[in-house]
Amino acid sequence: MATDNVILELRNVDAGYGEIEVLRNVSLRVEHGQIVTVIGANGAGKTTLLRTIFGLVKPSRGQILYEGADITGLPTLELLKRGIAFIPGGRSNFPQMTVQENLEMGAYIRKDKRQVMKDIDRLCERFEILRMKRHTPVGNLSGGQQQMVEFAIALMLKPKVLLIDEPTIGLAPLLVDEVFRVIEEINASGTTIVLVEQNARRALEASDYGFVLELGSIRYQGNAEQLKQSEEVYRAYLGER
Amino acid sequence: MPIEVVIFIEHIINGLTLGAFYALITLGLSLIFGVARLVNFAHGDIFMVGGYTLFLLLNLSGITLPYPLIVVLVVVVTALVGLLIERVVIHPILNRSWRVQAVATLGISIVLQNLALILFTSDPKQTPTIYSRQIIEIMDIRISVQRLIILVAVIFIFLALQWFVKHTQTGKAMRAVSQNREMCQIVGIDVPRIAMITFAISSGLAGLAAALMSPLFSVMPTMGSLLTLKALAAVILGGLGQVNGAFFAAFLLGLVEALFSGYVSYAYRDVVSFGLFVLILFVRPQGLFGRRVGL
Numbered sequence: 348m349a350t351d352n353v354i355l356e357l358r359n360v361d362a363g364y365g366e367i368e369v370l371r372n373v374s375l376r377v378e379h380g381q382i383v384t385v386i387g388a389n390g391a392g393k394t395t396l397l398r399t400i401f402g403l404v405k406p407s408r409g410q411i412l413y414e415g416a417d418i419t420g421l422p423t424l425e426l427l428k429r430g431i432a433f434i435p436g437g438r439s440n441f442p443q444m445t446v447q448e449n450l451e452m453g454a455y456i457r458k459d460k461r462q463v464m465k466d467i468d469r470l471c472e473r474f475e476i477l478r479m480k481r482h483t484p485v486g487n488l489s490g491g492q493q494q495m496v497e498f499a500i501a502l503m504l505k506p507k508v509l510l511i512d513e514p515t516i517g518l519a520p521l522l523v524d525e526v527f528r529v530i531e532e533i534n535a536s537g538t539t540i541v542l543v544e545q546n547a548r549r550a551l552e553a554s555d556y557g558f559v560l561e562l563g564s565i566r567y568q569g570n571a572e573q574l575k576q577s578e579e580v581y582r583a584y585l586g587e588r
Numbered sequence: 589m590p591i592e593v594v595i596f597i598e599h600i601i602n603g604l605t606l607g608a609f610y611a612l613i614t615l616g617l618s619l620i621f622g623v624a625r626l627v628n629f630a631h632g633d634i635f636m637v638g639g640y641t642l643f644l645l646l647n648l649s650g651i652t653l654p655y656p657l658i659v660v661l662v663v664v665v666t667a668l669v670g671l672l673i674e675r676v677v678i679h680p681i682l683n684r685s686w687r688v689q690a691v692a693t694l695g696i697s698i699v700l701q702n703l704a705l706i707l708f709t710s711d712p713k714q715t716p717t718i719y720s721r722q723i724i725e726i727m728d729i730r731i732s733v734q735r736l737i738i739l740v741a742v743i744f745i746f747l748a749l750q751w752f753v754k755h756t757q758t759g760k761a762m763r764a765v766s767q768n769r770e771m772c773q774i775v776g777i778d779v780p781r782i783a784m785i786t787f788a789i790s791s792g793l794a795g796l797a798a799a800l801m802s803p804l805f806s807v808m809p810t811m812g813s814l815l816t817l818k819a820l821a822a823v824i825l826g827g828l829g830q831v832n833g834a835f836f837a838a839f840l841l842g843l844v845e846a847l848f849s850g851y852v853s854y855a856y857r858d859v860v861s862f863g864l865f866v867l868i869l870f871v872r873p874q875g876l877f878g879r880r881v882g883l
């Protein structure tokens with residue numbers, strides 16, 4: 348990888364919760380404009396990796412660099428302002444607020460409220476489901492629809508890097524394709540994506556590059572094609588050929 | 589009109605006033621619970637601080653302030669007291685266990701009550717206003733103007749609060765915090781700041797209740813303790829976290845108390861309201877307006 352094109356980099360990062368260390372000596376680089384997937388078994392530390400990048404978990408060792416600047420230990424609010432956004436797994440919205448209000452909360456830190464309203468209009472044009480359910484409480488929407496709202500919440504800040512945790516968990520196969528279509532579309536408009544996904548095969552198909560996390564450390568990495576071809580990765584994470 | 593009907597209507601009006609008063613206290617308690625996930629056992633004592641503030645403002649030597657101005661001043665003072673308490677005591681324990689929070693807010697309650705005891709002694713203080721003795725009579729029904737003011741003010745405050753949480757950035761953030769605190773961090777909503785604002789608002793509401801209601805009673809250091817428990821009962825009855833539910837449960841409590849003390853026994857009214865509370869929880873553990881959580 349060329350160094351000059353790297354937007355996000357982790358150098359020898361250890362992180363965890365209190366005494367429990369989850370990530371051990373993780374180093375990785377994400378290039379500008381790519382979709383990068385992190386795969387691994389349950390408990391390998393995939394979610395912790397995203398939370399560490401987003402400042403929700405403080406690393407006990409190592410460095411995190413973003414656009415060439417050291418962001419290790421910076422508060423989440425600062426990272427949001429600099430262009431990193433996070434879509435957590437599970438239901439991450441405000442269930443009793445309408446789609447419109449959820450999007451407004453996504454833009455909470457923005458000061459240009461008039462432009463926010465225009466951006467919401469634009470997102471509603473882009474995603475039909477948002478337009479149809481604009482004034483419905485998000486909790487009344489289906490799982491797939493809620494996932495779309497969660498994407499849209501993150502897009503309100505026009506992030507340069509979007510961290511996405513398990514976006515297809517619990518969704519029907521047809522919706523899984525829809526979610527990946529949206530991820531590719533967001534990427535095509537210039538956002539770098541770091542994706543954690545249990546559906547490893549599908550995720551690698553959409554990605555440029557992949558990392559395999561095992562017991563909190565990077566075990567393999569490579570182009571998505573290389574990973575799919577690797578015998579070991581295949582057996583462990585992608586099932587029988 | 590037959591005297592029985594007149595008495596009945598008077599009891600209903602008394603009940604509605606009492607309910608409106610409970611509702612004002614309950615709104616604040618419920619807001620704090622919703623936003624900070626914390627039961628503020630000192631909420632009634634902030635009401636008591638409002639009562640003494642009213643007493644002091646009514647007895648300023650030399651000047652007589654107009655009552656509406658006094659009400660505003662009491663609200664401002666209690667909101668500031670709430671803000672101070674939040675900064676000093678609540679803020680450091682926002683993310684601690686409910687045990688720590690219960691002990692801390694009970695501590696505030698004890699400190700405030702004893703401060704009042706030192707400053708004002710345990711003698712009840714009267715805080716009459718020009719409205720508390722004014723009576724209007726419609727078709728033999730006699731209502732004190734003070735009670736009417738309470739009813740109107742509470743309905744106005746309720747509508748204003750509804751507007752606030754639906755249409756302002758801060759109000760929406762308060763709802764967001766009560767629905768998904770983790771997600772607030774992710775979109776950059778400053779949860780401690782929202783909790784602080786909520787504390788100030790709800791303390792101000794307790795102050796408003798004191799400024800409007802104490803002219804009908806008297807002001808004492810312990811006037812808030814039982815009130816905290818009654819408001820808590822209304823919060824639980826309404827369904828935890830359901831601000832509107834708590835508001836209506838407070839009215840229900842007021843009506844039941846007024847009718848019972850009017851027709852049966854004044855001395856046993858607290859037994860009845862807490863008895864009703866236990867009974868309703870027995871039938872509907874999720875509260876009157878709450879939703880079942882879990883399976």
